[in-house]
Amino acid sequence: MRQLLPLAACALALAACSKKEEAPAYNTQTDMAELMIHVIDPAAFAFWRGSGTEVTEQGERDLSPTTPEGWKVVEDGAATVAEAGNLLMLPGRPREPVAEWNAYARDMTVKALAAKDAAMRMDKAAAFETGAALYQTCVACHAKFVIEPTAEPAKK
Numbered sequence: 110m111r112q113l114l115p116l117a118a119c120a121l122a123l124a125a126c127s128k129k130e131e132a133p134a135y136n137t138q139t140d141m142a143e144l145m146i147h148v149i150d151p152a153a154f155a156f157w158r159g160s161g162t163e164v165t166e167q168g169e170r171d172l173s174p175t176t177p178e179g180w181k182v183v184e185d186g187a188a189t190v191a192e193a194g195n196l197l198m199l200p201g202r203p204r205e206p207v208a209e210w211n212a213y214a215r216d217m218t219v220k221a222l223a224a225k226d227a228a229m230r231m232d233k234a235a236a237f238e239t240g241a242a243l244y245q246t247c248v249a250c251h252a253k254f255v256i257e258p259t260a261e262p263a264k265k
Contacts, residue, residue: 135199135200135201137199137200137201137202141202144193144196144197144202148189148193148196149189149190149193151186152185152186152187152189152190152193153186153190153243153247154186155182155183155185155186155189156183156186156187156190156221156224156228156236156240156243157186157240157244158172158183159172159173159174159179159180159182159183159186159228159236160172160173160183160224160227160233160236160237160240161173161236161237161240161241171233173233173236174231177231180228180229180231181228183228183236184225184228184229187221187222187224187225187227187228187239187243188221188225190217190218190221190224190243191217191218191221191222191225192218193217193221194214194215194216194217194218194221195214195218197210197211197213197214197217198210198211198214198215204254209253210250210254213246213249213250213253213254216246217243217246217247217250220239220242220243220246221243223239223242223243224236224239224240224242224243226239227239
């Protein structure tokens with residue numbers, strides 16, 4: 110009997126592990142335009158506002174942050190864009206062809222993680238390069254899926 114008790118306990122543990130977990134119910138009520146306007150665009154602009162240079166009639170201005178706190182804002186923007194790539198692939202969100210949509214979403218995440226890494230290192234050149242690569246992914250996806258880019262939100 111003593112030998113059966115450990116065996117029974119192992120059998121119960123294995124049975125519990127083998128049960129399939131039910132997939133969570135995702136709420137993807139927020140439509141694509143709202144997701145872009147409220148999540149992806151603000152995060153992308155937070156990153157892009159902190160990289161590269163701006164050329165105006167008054168001259169050229171470096172957009173790179175000058176403080177660790179400024180770089181943190183840039184890093185947070187990139188991290189949010191990276192996670193937004195996952196949001197784009199949730200059930201109910203992908204557009205047809207789904208495989209191509211998901212490839213763009215995964216590429217956005219990869220590029221945004223590289224941008225986040227550049228911001229973490231406070232590397233101006235890498236932030237510019239990774240920001241450009243991320244922008245190209247966004248433009249290519251928008252061209253394929255006819256998503257009109259949103260104008261940059263007004264600065265307060």
